[in-house]
Structure formats: C-alpha cells, structure tokens
Amino acid sequence: xxxxxxxxxxxxxxxxxxxxxxxxxxxxxxxxxxxxxxxxxxxxxxxxxxxxxxxxxxxxxxxxxxxxxxxxxxxxxxxxxxxxxxxxxxxxxxxxxxxxxxxxxxxxxxxxxxxxxxxxxxxxxxxxxxxxxxxxxxxxxxxxxxxxxxxxxxxxxxxxxxxx
Numbered sequence: 476x477x478x479x480x481x482x483x484x485x486x487x488x489x490x491x492x493x494x495x496x497x498x499x500x501x502x503x504x505x506x507x508x509x510x511x512x513x514x515x516x517x518x519x520x521x522x523x524x525x526x527x528x529x530x531x532x533x534x535x536x537x538x539x540x541x542x543x544x545x546x547x548x549x550x551x552x553x554x555x556x557x558x559x560x561x562x563x564x565x566x567x568x569x570x571x572x573x574x575x576x577x578x579x580x581x582x583x584x585x586x587x588x589x590x591x592x593x594x595x596x597x598x599x600x601x602x603x604x605x606x607x608x609x610x611x612x613x614x615x616x617x618x619x620x621x622x623x624x625x626x627x628x629x630x631x632x633x634x635x636x637x638x639x
Contacts, residue, residue: 517555
C-alpha cells in the first residue's frame with residue numbers, strides 16, 4: 476500500500492512589492508522561517524523560487540501578479556505541519572500577517588494527500604484550491620476542519636477569508 480504525505484498550498488497577496496519598506500520585515504525573515512520549516516521533523520519538500528537569498532517563493536507569481544506569493548510544501552503528517560505553523564517562531568510571523576498581506580475575499584489555503592515521493596506543481600495545487608472553493612471539504616481538497624487529527628488550528632487559525 477502506498478503511504479501518503481500531506482501537501483499544503485497557502486496563497487497570500489503582499490500589500491506592496493517585495494522591495495517596499497512595508498514588507499521589509501517579512502522579506503528579511505523569509506529565509507530564516509523557511510529554513511526552520513525545512514529542519515522540522517516531518518518536513519518533506521517545499522517549492523523553491525529562484526534560490527536568491529531573501530526571495531523565498533516570491534518569484535512564483537500567480538496569474539502574472541508578482542504580489543501573489545504561494546507557499547507549497549509537503550509534510551509527513553498534519554500534526555507535524557501544525558507543530559511548525561503554531562509551535563515555533565513561525566506563529567509570531569503568522570500573527571503579523573495582516574501587516575504584510577492583503578485580506579483576501581476568498582479561500583486561499585488548501586491541503587490534500589499525495590503519494591509519498593510526489594512533489595506537487597503549483598498548477599496542481601491551484602487546481603486543488605479551486606476544487607475546494609467550488610465543492611468545499613472533500614478527500615480531494617480540504618482545510619484544517621477536515622482533518623480529525625489536527626487540533627491546533629482551532630485555537631490558532633484564522634477565519635477562512637483572512638490573510639494567511
């Protein structure tokens with residue numbers, strides 16, 4: 476039987492271009508937070524940008540809009556992803572998301588199970604997000620509430636339309 480890992484896509488839209496002082500603190504800490512994630516137990520894979528220091532995935536524009544920043548990663552389990560998101564310094568940056576990201580008027584976060592070893596493409600992830608928007612939670616695409624083993628999101632998560 477194939478083992479599965481948890482893929483997640485989180486899309487944010489910056490309030491300003493990456494070289495603007497309004498997002499400077501976010502950009503200055505991007506490598507540190509991504510590096511922490513990569514060292515966490517359960518981390519499997521993350522979509523990389525150009526590899527230039529301090530850029531993260533900011534060069535993976537969505538729909539030609541350079542302000543849209545996707546974060547696409549794969550984790551061994553929901554619990555391990557939750558530990559990174561809400562059990563590390565990442566939580567402090569998550570709490571400040573409204574400083575750097577617009578409040579999006581639609582869903583911008585999705586998870587789904589992928590076969591072990593699979594590295595999803597951004598196109599695949601955006602298709603899953605669209606499926607979730609249209610159909611709601613299902614085994615094909617879902618949010619935190621769909622995962623019975625996930626618990627930390629209840630106390631730490633944001634409303635479905637808030638900036639992530």
